[in-house]
Amino acid sequence: MSDISATGHAPRTCDDALRRAFGFLGKRWNGILIATLMNGPAGFAELRCAVGGISDSVLSGRLSELTAANLVERLVDPGPPVSVSYQLTESGRALMPALTALTAWAWENLPPSVAE
Incomplete structure (x- = not known):
């Protein structure tokens, strides 16, 4: 079967890595x-x-998912009292430039009503 459609153009596909990134990061709250x-x-x-x-x-649940994906780590301070906090891993921090750029883009290009 040909990679060219009846219109003479190659079918459009989305990069699998990008699909996974948006699927995970686009999940509500992640x-x-x-x-x-x-x-x-x-x-x-x-x-x-x-x-x-x-x-x-x-x-x-979201914190568990982010931890399982190695983007967030759970830190336990035995105390007393015991306290738990969460922080970004190196992989999570690697997202910072992309999220900062996406935030700037949203401020410049998306009216607040779009997200509602």
Whole structure:
């Protein structure tokens, strides 16, 4: 079968890596949590307040996903009292330039009503 369609053009495809990146980072809250952690480590309650509108169970699930993807690490301070915080890993910090550029682009090109 030919790579050329009936119109004489090659079919359009999306790079698989880009598809995976947007699929993961575009999942509700994941990109926002990573961006929030760009400012440094934060505890669970601090993240919940910073993000706003996220339930405890969803936040817990998203943090587990981000940890499993090696973008965030969970830090436990044995205390007393015991405290848990989250911070970006090296892979998570590698996203900072892209997220900063995306944020600047959004400020310049997307009216606030688009996201609502």
